[in-house]
Amino acid sequence: MNTIAEIPNEEYILKCTSACAGCGDMLILRYVLKAAGPDTVIVMPACCTAAFQGIYPKTAFSVPVVNSAFGAAAACASGLSSMFRAAERKTKVIVYAGDGGTLDIGLQAMSGAFERGTDFLYICYDNEAYGNTGMQRSGATPLGAKTTTTPAGKPEVKKDIDAIIAAHEPSFQATACSSYPQDLFRKVQKALTFRGPTFIHVLSPCPPGWRYPTEKTVEIGRLAVKSGMWVLYEREHGNLTISAPSKAAIKKPVPLDEYLAPQGRFKGIDAKTVEILKQRIAENHRRLVAGEAVP
């Protein structure tokens, strides 16, 4: 594990963007760019980050950002990556997309890009809903969570994008969380050492969407991991390793209610739904500890 001292001081996002107070995404992007360094191009579909990148002719980023249509980021990155490799340029291509742009509308383009062996890193920052448009459900919204289009709580379970990615057999894939920046930093650096497609799925707590006070973002992210609801791991050439914070959490998780109770989106969730969540968490832990990426 890196110490904080090993993470570069360079900043690649200007301060005072229009991101919400307490935004988990801002933390994630900050450490992603610190890990990737200046010779990086970000490809970004419609998402929260696209909304707070600044208004022309200004940009809040000190690396090039290529905006793309909502469902097209991975394909657009394929074109960039292909041209960079043909020109023997080592510039890193990173797709930085939300959960809607990854699990839903961007799924086909992403699957195609992984299957074709595109040389890029795909990062999905996951706040478990369409945040930019005001918190509608996405394929990433967990069972029981209220959004503006699931006012009674989402009746379906979260889509397992990590299993879908695993089926594409990338050299490296990982999960991370904005509350564990050193773990995230290290995983991004590692992902960028591989040729071909790599994937990091990062949980991004969202104060307005998840309905908790803005100062609790780090705490909520830690509770997601400590309760076992979110598991940190990496999978290199098919070998799955649970990351240290989740190893401890799987052995001795904090009660799930400690994660659910502070969040308005889970207010009024019924005991039966909580029980299903607990069963799914237990099954997920069993499977990941056994090294199985796909259910």
Add this chain to the structure above:
Amino acid sequence: MKKIATGNKAVAEAVKQVGPDVVAAYPITPQTEIVESIADYVTSGQLDSQYIPVESEHSAMAACIGASIADARTFTATSSQGLAYMHEMTNWAAGARLPIVMVNVNRSLGPGWNIWAEHTDAMQERDTGWLQVYVSTVQEAYDTTLMAFRIAEHNDVLLPVMINLDGFALSHIMQPLDTVEPGAFIPPIHLPNVVDTKNPHGYGTLTGPADYFRFRWEIEQSMRDATNVIKETHEDFSKYFGRTYGFTEEYKCGDADVIVVSLGTLGKEAEVAIDILREEGIKAGSMRLRWFRPFPDLDLAGKEVVVIDRDYSFGFGGVLAHSVRSKNLVEVFSVIAGLGGQEVTYDDIAEFVRNRRIGKEFWFGVNDRV
């Protein structure tokens, strides 16, 4: 070099000679022979390009966009449903000012499934900011593909170009083809504003109304400037290779009383119809539009005009008829013919002219009589 080739093969030959850096493509009938041929050239080392076998047309255009932002010369080909599927990205390509060259093999849109020629697919793209050109022979398909790269990449244009070939009627028929070495006719690509990590910029960033409006106006200015670039390119092409092209191809229009206006292969049928009509004493001429965007000035003063549309805008009329009517303030006889690959012969076209009723619309094969 002289050979016999299909329209599709002619396009692929032209692409091979221009040598794009990146080709991203997805198969669709009747275009598939183009991308198959290009894949074969790349595999056999005849063409040094990155071939990206994308999973959809939406991704084909997105990959061309990404590559073009990284300074690539890019090409793709599609048709019909594929063009409709990439429509979001065709808007993006023009708005981002990327000189992507695409061949669209014109085909009807479902349902019902129909793979034959119709221009409605391309007409649905007419407001995206793409230059559009329609060709009528195998040689013209080849020559126009060569010219399209030079026109798109010209710094006064920097807009994508769509070359339209009639499905089967041109894509799959064989005609003589004279291929050339383009040499200095196609200069190396030098795009402004390519992505550079040493000089980072945002591409397609959030843009307020004033700047967005200005960017739209700049697209229109370039579309107008493209008229000169197309003219120069036609002239230069003639000097290099001896074949002459214009915004339109006119046949016996000079002394004509009545002119048939059309697009694509129907324009070649129309020329035969003109000869038949002239033998009957009807002074007819044919004006086949090559360029549809930018839309050319047409010399139709004092003529009766018959427009054949192989497309339709429901609730309104034939798109070409409307364009000719409104751009030239002239009434026309609007014939809707050839949709879904309906056969339209030179005898049929002669009959349209004989029975013309200026100001009326006629659906060939549906309305019994003109």
